[in-house]
């Protein structure tokens with residue numbers, strides 16, 4: 001809006017006697033305090049889209065960027081998307097990000113915000129990227145490997161071991177290896193752990209990792225088992241999870257006194273085992289059928305709570321996506337299936353037609369109902385003739 005100025009350059013304010021809107025906003029016929037049922041997801045402070053529409057339309061133009069850095073279930077982002085704005089959202093909760101992602105992927109089924117006569121928005125969300133940038137505090141540990149290892153071993157309730165190259169600690173009769181801070185655990189690393197275990201009569205080992213190279217999964221376990229080592233791949237919880245266990249301590253992460261780590265923190269911080277994902281592929285001419293045949297989570301207290309309701313363990317999949325031509329860098333979400341309130345089950349099978357005969361790497365990303373990711377890459381040889 002252009003500002004009106006007088007001959008001295010001072011802004012001229014116009015007085016309005018008519019009230020356009022009050023401090024209490026009424027959207028539609030009734031004062032809306034809760035989102036309507038078709039928008040509603042179980043998120044405490046979710047705002048009605050009509051309210052967000054008013055805020056976005058009155059403060060921005062089409063193509064502007066709307067940001068909600070505490071995006072919760074993602075209503076602001078969805079409203080911005082439907083109103084032709086670009087958007088950025090962030091949240092420290094994995095669950096919030098998961099709900100937001102599903103809201104955006106399912107946006108075509110939601111209400112249109114510009115045309116009341118239209119029943120549904122009807123368009124897919126424009127492509128968006130999801131970034132995990134939660135572990136920046138770990139910079140503190142760079143160049144301080146001893147401190148990092150000591151902290152992780154304590155958090156995992158294990159004891160340090162000395163005199164080994166790859167075996168950093170032990171937990172009962174299991175050797176413990178702590179994976180690197182800023183890189184995925186690779187197959188070579190697992191191999192070195194297994195060799196050192198064999199040479200020192202350890203027949204059980206836990207490898208802890210922040211991230212995993214895609215081939216480290218069943219393959220790593222198989223390799224270990226061939227060498228007489230019972231291997232577990234253990235997920236290090238995100239710094240945010242560790243921090244949320246610290247609420248109430250008012251202590252700075254990573255400078256926490258040892259007794260707190262030992263007595264308080266380790267009881268709350270969970271180290272889940274990496275999930276087991278089994279995939280089958282069938283190639284017929286140019287078409288690949290990919291099936292999830294098994295998905296198993298390690299037993300935890302949360303899982304025990306819902307276990308009786310789960311008939312098929314694949315029901316624990318909240319969302320899964322496929323990149324049909326994974327090139328080893330960014331994951332391209334080319335197909336996805338996710339649970340929605342009306343149909344709380346994903347499809348277990350997907351098909352894809354390839355244009356060109358060659359070998360492809362397919363990457364599958366599964367997010368379970370607790371918000372943990374499991375990735376797997378499978379190779380297929382496609383011949384169209």
Ligand SMILES: C[S@@+](CC[C@H](N)C(=O)[O-])C[C@H]1O[C@@H](n2cnc3c(N)ncnc32)[C@H](O)[C@@H]1O
Nearest residue numbers: 045046047069070071072073075091092093096
């Ligand atoms: C009240 S909800 C916001 C919902 C959303 N903005 C809306 O208006 O519907 C607050 C969200 O902030 C997130 N949160 C809290 N502290 C945060 C932080 N330091 N960084 C990022 N997200 C945070 C919580 O996980 C929660 O999802």
